[in-house]
Amino acid sequence: MTLSPAPTETTDTAAGLDVRDVSVVYRNGNRALDGATFSVPPGSITALVGINGSGKSTLFKALMGFVPLAGGTIGIMGLPVSEALRRNLVAYVPQSEEIDWSFPVLVEDVVMMGRYGHMNFLRMTRAKDRAAVDSALERVGMAAYRKRQIGELSGGQKKRVFLARALAQEGQVILLDEPFTGVDVTTEKQIIELLKALRAEGRVMLVSTHNLGSVPEFCDRAVLINRSILAEGPTEQTFTHSNLQKAFGGVLRHFVLGGQDLHDDDDERQVTVLTDDERPFVIYGEARGDTGKAGAPGTGGAEGDKR
Ligand SMILES: Nc1ncnc2c1ncn2[C@@H]1O[C@H](COP(=O)(O)OP(=O)(O)OP(=O)(O)O)[C@@H](O)[C@H]1O
Numbered sequence: 406m407t408l409s410p411a412p413t414e415t416t417d418t419a420a421g422l423d424v425r426d427v428s429v430v431y432r433n434g435n436r437a438l439d440g441a442t443f444s445v446p447p448g449s450i451t452a453l454v455g456i457n458g459s460g461k462s463t464l465f466k467a468l469m470g471f472v473p474l475a476g477g478t479i480g481i482m483g484l485p486v487s488e489a490l491r492r493n494l495v496a497y498v499p500q501s502e503e504i505d506w507s508f509p510v511l512v513e514d515v516v517m518m519g520r521y522g523h524m525n526f527l528r529m530t531r532a533k534d535r536a537a538v539d540s541a542l543e544r545v546g547m548a549a550y551r552k553r554q555i556g557e558l559s560g561g562q563k564k565r566v567f568l569a570r571a572l573a574q575e576g577q578v579i580l581l582d583e584p585f586t587g588v589d590v591t592t593e594k595q596i597i598e599l600l601k602a603l604r605a606e607g608r609v610m611l612v613s614t615h616n617l618g619s620v621p622e623f624c625d626r627a628v629l630i631n632r633s634i635l636a637e638g639p640t641e642q643t644f645t646h647s648n649l650q651k652a653f654g655g656v657l658r659h660f661v662l663g664g665q666d667l668h669d670d671d672d673e674r675q676v677t678v679l680t681d682d683e684r685p686f687v688i689y690g691e692a693r694g695d696t697g698k699a700g701a702p703g704t705g706g707a708e709g710d711k712r
Contacts, residue, residue, distance in 0.1 A: 421447040421578060421609030422468070427477035429463050436632065437463040440477070443628050443637040445611060447482075447577075450604050452620040452640070453613040455630040455652055461613040462500070464630070465580050468611075469497055481578055482609075489578070493522040496576025498567045500583050506556040512566050513551040516541055519573035534573075541572035545599065561592035568599065578609045585616045597623045617686035620644055646688055 422445040429438040466472045481489035520534040542548040545565040627644045629635040629652040636643040
């Protein structure tokens with residue numbers, strides 16, 4: 406694991422996350438991030454949205470100090486990445502595919518891993534660590550499963566255990582890489598409620614998701630990415646039809662209902678459904694033929710079924 410080089414880091418205190426002009430180039434020469442700039446204030450949830458390969462995971466890796474920056478600066482709660490990591494400020498909930506589920510480990514041990522940064526090098530658990538694990542498992546509703554092997558759980562239960570690990574860590578910045586993939590609607594709602602509670606506690610959350618329909622429901626802000634940042638800011642200003650078209654191009658499934666398909670009368674308004682294969686984003690009330698203009702704030706009202 407390579408840490409971000411110190412000279413490119415910043416001590417800006419203005420934002421929870423402050424990413425400025427960040428570029429990441431992999432060893433094979435692939436420039437996965439190119440001059441990415443955005444900020445995320447404390448007490449907010451920001452969606453990170455983009456097509457496969459647009460650099461979302463790379464951005465998380467940069468925030469976790471796993472890849473060096475080819476340029477730019479990252480500030481986390483006003484600290485350079487290395488210092489924020491040393492202080493255990495950043496918790497990461499990885500994509501399921503990144504985890505070896507055959508590794509024999511109990512649920513409670515996974516959550517205890519969140520406490521490692523608070524322990525000394527002998528990793529002696531104290532009452533405080535056990536209490537943090539108990540409370541985190543309770544909070545995600547997984548206390549009854551604590552003695553189960555992690556590999557025996559369902560996809561949604563595994564996600565909740567990794568969320569519990571982030572809670573036990575007491576991270577102030579929580580990075581969630583596609584937390585809704587493979588989870589049912591009930592678990593999705595539980596996760597969203599938990600994220601809202603964490604927001605109320607003043608934490609900073611960055612959530613990568615292909616679940617477009619849920620973004621306006623719980624994210625205050627959105628960052629649309631395709632190697633560089635296409636749009637960033639409050640959801641109602643950034644999560645618009647034209648910006649989504651920009652971010653996804655022809656990749657996004659796009660349905661427009663209007664005319665006799667939707668109305669019995671001569672109502673001109675249309676319903677536009679944009680989907681990246683997970684829960685769709687629904688835009689009401691765009692006039693016919695007006696697809697290029699920023700849409701009304703999405704309601705996320707369509708209860709799209711899980712895959
Ligand atoms: N270790 C690596 N070495 C070289 N290139 C890589 C490496 N990891 C990722 N890439 C490339 O960098 C680009 C961004 O990948 P990244 O995994 O960040 O995308 P993503 O937005 O997270 O995609 P997804 O939605 O599929 O998870 C892609 O072109 C990918 O092929």
